[in-house]
Amino acid sequence: MHKDFDKKFSIGSAARKDKLHTCLSSYKNSKTMSVQSMSWPEKSVDAALRACWTLNKHQTPFSDSEIVKECILEVATA
Template sequence: MLSKKRKIDSENRKFMNEWTELYCFVLPERAGAIPVCLIFNSTVAIIKSGNLKRHYETTHKDFHTKFPPGSEVHKNKLHACMLSYKNSTTSLIRCMSEQEKSTEAALRVCWVLNKHQKPFSDSEIVKECMLEVATVLFQENKKIVTSIQDIPLSARSNTRRTEM
């Protein structure tokens, strides 16, 4: 009799926190994330101790000798790698959220123009009005004005967005 085929997705593999110290891997805080090497920023396909160990032993042979496990030097290097990884990921997330906000603002302007049956070329006039209002109301806060300037409101991009 044939047995059921195993599926890796259904095995509910969990990332163990001690693997960070043993193999220099960390699991990003998002759904469906896979482990990331702190030294090379490479990934391993499956959350298994054997896969992490194989990567560590083949790719980072000298890391074990330069930074002996359990030593203060190892902890400091691991901490520095963790800080570097967190800084790079938070700056990337922050940039993406700013772009997403400006795109959402552009979509909302398109929605209002479409609701009132106005041409998308009017969006450039709307942007100009928003800039004038922002410079008067928020003189001390130039970040608001630059955020408005970053909103993509050309007639061509608005047409492309609404056709999707």
């Protein structure tokens, strides 16, 4: 999608830094808008899926305290 990015914006240039900053802020704004538009049930499903993803990633039971901590952090940031 951005195959000409390196040609248009050379590495280390000010134009590249500005473009990356613009893209990053645009991404953060769109992410914020999508999270704010989610309803309470959608947010709870998202949090549950994050916890399930963490459990599946480690392939360990929920009784491991480190996994519980990681799941809680995932749910809290959802």
